[in-house]
Amino acid sequence: MRISSLKKLVTDLMAIDMGTSSTIIAVRGRDIVLDEPSYIAVNELTNDVVAYGQEAYDMIGREGRDITVVAPLSGGVVADFEKTKRMLAFFVRKSKSGGSQVSTQAVMSIVSDVTHVEQRALMNAAEEAHIGKVHLVEEGLAAAFGAGVSPTDKRASAVVDLGAGTTNIAIIAKGTVISSTSARIGGNEINTALATHIRRHRGLQVGEETTENLKTNFASTYLPEDIARSMEVRGRDVQTGSPGAVDITAGEVYPVVEAIVRRIAQLISDTLTELRPEVAADIYDRGVILTGGGALLNGLDQYFRNFVNLPFTVADEPRYATVRGLLKMFDEPDLLERVSRNELSLLQNAEIPFEA
Template identity: 40%
Template sequence: MLLGRDLAVDLGTATTQVHVRGRGVVLDEPSLVAVDTRTGRLVAAGTAAQEMLGRTPERVVTLRPLSDGVVTDAEVTEQMLRHFVGRVRPSRLVRPRTVVGVPSGVTAVERRALEDAALRCGARSVHVVEEVMAAAIGAGLPVESSTASLVVDMGGGTTDVAVISLGGVVNARSLRVGGDEVAEAVVRGVKESHDLLLGERSAEDIKVRAGSVWPLAEELTVRVRGRDLSTGLPRTVELGGEEVRRMIEPVTAQVVEVVRLVLDVCPPELAGDLLDSGVVLTGGGALLRGWTERLRHELGVPVRVADEPQHAVVRGAGACVDDLRVLHRTVLGSATR
């Protein structure tokens, strides 16, 4: 087996990450494309497409081919994945085995769409693993131990929560709410409170610079520009951290509730373990300030954020690529050929 031959892909709503066997994570870019509407040709993908947001000529549109963690446009998803894989594959002559992460709540049809996209991009075989299990492996949790672990994987389009023990998922829930909904809540909140229309990039900037889910010792502020809905002219407003927190509360409260539901139905023996091991947060959404304090307060269990939580899923899927024994223990069903 050639090093660098096989791939692990976390094809997410917000970002796509690729791990190459023997090389680690080699690509981490937005799951975003720019397409020429006249020809259907891919103009740009990833970071290049993100830089084009709101700035394209009429014939070019920027779009996300995945929503809530699943494929919504198969043709564009394939073009995007082919573009990314083509940038990192060491050889076009060798067809790699590919491990793809999927949210826990996907249907068989949605799962098949992801498998087909990978196969059409040149994969020899495709193995599908649940993202929450991959996240647990990537976070370094003892997934094969009899001691329970609770993982909350906060992605761009979904939040997956699972109790894991003895190498399997004991109980899991998937909520089709993630970082994208947080940004959308900011857009709505600024529109309602300030009569100002924001773009997607501005809302994401507010979330990163001033967003939190729990009061901070020193609240942050951010200045943002948008279009005044009354005059149609550009205007700048200043937002405080407390105001941003109120805007996103309806979304963050859903995440807290789904974690509570998983804990409520956890078997008593495993619930006792979680009082010691606590909750581990993974995914890009875990970077939002205050999650550890909020969940600790709401649930009464220890909470910690994994190292580099945004890469936990692709690291775990990469471990399946690097060690076939891990793959065979975690793969969902047989490989697609």
């Protein structure tokens, strides 16, 4: 056996989708190996990391005295370089097939409006996680491939990725991004709106776990048939400060959620009115593909369909579309080379943002 093929045997080909709310890693031949919240818990006194991923997330709202749980990627970019680096290193180590001899090559997604500074920070984080070679690929492109768009298709496809912190609208044709729009609005906005509503109108402060549960298991984008259907939520009474609970109704939750969803629908609608005629014609025929965890919101595709007047379909396992698209890149080395955004010469002079 030649050395190069031996080396391939002991190289993990890793696809990494590091998002605001979760990091998903897939390894070639083993599919998804890691799906954890993008959080770490830090001891403020010693600066030690005490927990990563799911374990850190489970501490939110119930942290010990000196512990803070942080999401180092808030907004979809590297907000906290040092912590991002450590989180990535931990997840990569956890995802490896074998011992430390196994080398790693990775394809990672980046948001389309990433700056050189942010891109450089990400490359550095990957380097410190002992990844041998890293390719950075635009998120919209990866999501499209993962959702089944062919890289050789000359007709245009539209893919809307609804993440926790961002909504990314990408128009793809022939394996390239024709145009993309990214806005800092996502699933998190719904949680915040729900928490604000319950605090102001029902006098109860609720935590992240409660709003997430309300959103994923109770909320919908259409007026519910039984508006009196209710769900008990617990938290802290604003007046007395003591533990309390209130019954929230479906009719009460609906307008809060709808207000956010309408803003996202408007963003999609505005973006789709700026297309060139041929592209518009393609999208008119094919409609729009939805990816990302936000696409799982009850009735969202139907809402967009009515608002924008185009067919909308949710991709299979929408949360995994981006990582699956990245994984496919390993099968198409030429494509990967072409779409990689590793303009190192440009990055050389960029400053690395270190923690203050």
